[in-house]
Amino acid sequence: MTRNTSQREAIQQSLETAVRPLSPEEILEAAREQVPGLGIATVYRNIRRMVEEGQLHPVQLPDEPARYEPAGKGHHHHFRCRKCERVFDVEGCPGSLKEMLPEGFQLESHEITLFGLCKHCHP
Amino acid sequence: MTRNTSQREAIQQSLETAVRPLSPEEILEAAREQVPGLGIATVYRNIRRMVEEGQLHPVQLPDEPARYEPAGKGHHHHFRCRKCERVFDVEGCPGSLKEMLPEGFQLESHEITLFGLCKHCHP
DNA sequence: GTCGTTGCAAAGATTTTGCATTACC
DNA sequence: GGTAATGCAAAATCTTTGCAACGAC
Secondary structure: OOOOOHHHHHHHHHHHHOOOOEOHHHHHHHHOOOOOOOOHHHHHHHHHHHHHOOOEEEEOOOOOOOEEEEHHHOOOEEEEEOOOOOEEEEOOOOOHHHHHOOOOOEEEEEEEEEEEEOOOOOO | OOOOOHHHHHHHHHHHHOOOOEOHHHHHHHHOOOOOOOOHHHHHHHHHHHHHOOOEEEEOOOOOOOEEEEHHHOOOEEEEEOOOOOEEEEOOOOOHHHHHOOOOOEEEEEEEEEEEEOOOOOO
């Protein structure tokens, strides 16, 4: 049986308020504004459980710590700017992924990450 | 000026021989068959340089250590089987990725990872 | 009051770095 | 022989775990 602690609530709220996926360290920083004594272990423990429960989705980019975002955001993908290194959500999705698969493979989900320059960093 | 050491050669050969992306630990194990005294630090140092030089591509899957594969394999993506956890290369690529981007964003590259069941694990 | 949850600090795991030694060129 | 590269071990990260104290229900 799970309990509603102020720590867990602060963590959830930080993730929901954020406009982009957050790393554990970023979550800690944000949630500490509500719960100053919060420890990093608690962040990791809550992240892990929320991922297991399906409330949170991991966003893994090459050479970067895992980030997390709330599951309720609807289907979308990510764009990482080479220059400012921020990660943006992008809408839309190519339809033809199933055609990439060899015979007999069954597609359940997919992830797409785009790389380049964002509006701000583009000349 | 870079030198051709037996260690570096063993690392390169391990990656080229493999039919799938390898993790640093897997590279160490494979390369030690040729160079028994090989140390893990050397593996990391060589991986890093080879990635910087563009000879090697990192393959990052959620919740897994980074794996690496030779750059010369041509454009392709990856499929990870939920059941046997193997990672397969898949050919082909949807064409319409540029249309997903917001105005002013410039696309340079992309990665697609598919998840599901492989031929073997599919009923 | 019970017991899930927390904070802290220690332990693991993974990757990087300092430094003396080795071995390409 | 000069110096890039290596191996080892220590350090720096990042994540998990043990345990006593806390607090939700």
